[in-house]
Amino acid sequence: MRIFLYLFSLLLFSSLCSAQDIPFGDYQQAYPFLNTKENKLILPKDNQALESFFSKLTEMQKKGNTNVRMLHIGDSHIQADFFSGRVRQRFHQTFYGCNAGLELVFPYKTAKTNGSYLYAIETGGEWTSCRNILSGAAGCNLGITGISVTTADSAAWFSIRMRKKLPLSYDFNQIAICTSIDSVKSFNISVPGFEHQKTDTTETYVCHFFKSDAYVDSTCIFVAKSDSMQKQVTINSVLLGTGDPGIIYNSTGINGADVAAYLRCPMFGPQLKVMSPELVIISLGTNDCYMENWDSALFEKNLDSFVALIQKTLNNPAIILTTPGDHFRKRKYYNTNLYVARNIIFRIAEKHQTAIWDLHTIMGGYKSILDWVSSGLAVRDKIHFTKEGYFLQGDLLFEAIISAWSDFITKDYAAR
Structure with a gap:
């Protein structure tokens, strides 16, 4: 019935x-x-x-x-x-x-763990991770995801791709990448096909906002070094948005x-x-x-x-x-x-x-x-x-x- x-x-x-x-x-x-x-x-x-x-x-x-x-x-x-x-x-x-939209996502594969069945992660470069289940995790400055990934590799990257044949579409045209404020200067972040809109800085983290004119179902996020003082970057959350x-x-x-x-x-x-x-x-x-x-x-x-x-x-x-x-x-x-x-x-x-x-x-x-x-x-x-x-x-x-x-x-x- x-x-x-x-x-x-x-x-x-x-x-x-x-x-x-x-x-x-x-x-x-x-x-x-x-x-x-x-x-x-x-x-x-x-x-x-x-x-x-x-x-x-x-x-x-x-x-x-x-x-x-x-x-x-x-x-x-x-x-x-x-x-x-x-x-x-x-x-x-x-x-x-x-x-x-889907909004909160994370590149779990960079941390060598499983993630959502809705999207696939590919990654390149060397990454380390920290999770809230560790007794010393408070020192990692974790946020709402309870996990972070850090790279000192200025050529590191990861991609996010929505899986095919999902019951619903989760295309997006906005991205926010939130990073921890580390003791050293962080790498730059870029998203090909997306224009950087703004960067919001708080006492504990920084969020970089990007926007595209087109809705997409995948993207790639790169880190880059443009300053000798930049040593690493720690990512603790990624948000995919539509503005709808x-x-x-x-x-x-x-x-x-x-x-x-x-x-x-x-x-x-x-x-x-x-x-x-x-x-x-x-x-x-x-x-x-x-x-x-x-x-x-x-x-x-x-x-x-x-x-x-x-x-x-x-x-x-x-x-x-x-x-x-x-x-x-x-x-x-x-x-x-x-x-x-x-x-x-x-x-x-x-x-x-x-x-x-x-x-x-x-x-x-x-x-x-x-x-x-x-x-x-x-x-x-x-x-x-x-x-x-x-x-x-x-x-x-x-x-x-x-x-x-x-x-x-x-x-x-x-x-x-």
Whole structure:
């Protein structure tokens, strides 16, 4: 059975950014171990922040003259972008004409790690990397991506190319390349086919902005030395833009990241403020509770600090905390720590009045990861998921958000 939302008939004004009927999947029939009745956002008593996000989403759908920004933060479940990429895809397909681009990307291949399935990276020259999972990462001056790459090779380069046969186009005509302010003078950066527009300098990082007259699906970024004082350059984020109004769903994840990893990023707050998402989704906790002798009090302290940082930086944005998925430790031992982590997430959500998406319960609860493995939705390590499993999670999260938005519109319409 497919459920079609009627919420768009409740919108009173003509829409420039038109919304389509939203087919909800009948996942319970295909995967009876799912608890789809619980696929919803658990809302806080004070729901003002989320309602503000829904209001802006509604306004964008009506008038199509603004951006709605979302940011999904996580670990290895997010780095490959299958989970978050599916949510992005569903938003862009549902809100027809509101695809405002991919925006936040990173040349992960230069750091010898995996990246988003949406684009390919090629690289040349010698690069070194730093990631927020390292205890000394604070000295790397990391930002919102939790990773940086540095080169002292003045002939180094990397390219970004959108993959073919994607369900959506992510062409772009604007690029911003953000670099750290190092102790030595940085190399120049150039992007063939793009004209340099400006350079913004803050206390901790520099962003170089480029623009092209044409929309493209690939580009190449070069570093160059024009001064004997220039020694290296450190890149911590790349943004591909269109300048168009619509939905921007960014994601950032680092393999092995826990909450403390993002607290090691001194530029996280400043770059988050510039990005200014109206909704932040935090999918962390798996690595925090993975070890048998983990420090649950430290996890609670770190998550409390991280949520407080985001709320202070963005002046009370909408936040959704997701619970860790069901999993085993070292393939053999069921990780009962995740129940403690789940309870902590619920406590932090209540303290900061954030929403919750309870993935652990939705996927089936206790030892449901075994059902996901046998159904081809999770891999044999019993902690990570297949592409299909991540796509399913993305569908479920998107539908939980849209259902809450539908309830908001119905309530708002009835109050008129």
